Amino acid sequence: LHNLPKEPLQVDDQYTELALSMFIALEHSSESTYEKICQAIQKCFPDVGLPSFHQMKCLLANLSGITSVANHMCINSCTTYVGPLSNLKICPEC
Numbered sequence: 001l002h003n004l005p006k007e008p009l010q011v012d013d014q015y016t017e018l019a020l021s022m023f024i025a026l027e028h029s030s031e032s033t034y035e036k037i038c039q040a041i042q043k044c045f046p047d048v049g050l051p052s053f054h055q056m057k058c059l060l061a062n063l064s065g066i067t068s069v070a071n072h073m074c075i076n077s078c079t080t081y082v083g084p085l086s087n088l089k090i091c092p093e094c
């Protein structure tokens with residue numbers, strides 16, 4: 001983590017700010033949970049346009065400068081799926 005923003009995040013519209021607050025508050029909840037809450041809000045307030053889960057991930061990455069890194073490897077860290085192993089879906093060790 002280098003050169004992180006030092007000032008509070010600025011979001012221009014209230015619906016995006018609402019979605020961002022929900023996204024952050026839900027922390028480790030599933031994408032489905034986020035989408036279901038958005039649907040519930042939009043059922044009560046049809047004019048509210050909330051960003052999708054994917055759009056929120058992109059927005060948060062843009063605002064914070066922090067992006068996810070995908071490692072194609074065994075969950076137990078015994079094999080990386082690169083080179084001749086790049087087509088593997090299951091770890092040959094475990």
Ligand SMILES: [Zn+2]
Pocket residue numbers: 074075076077078079091092093094
């Ligand atoms: Zn493994």
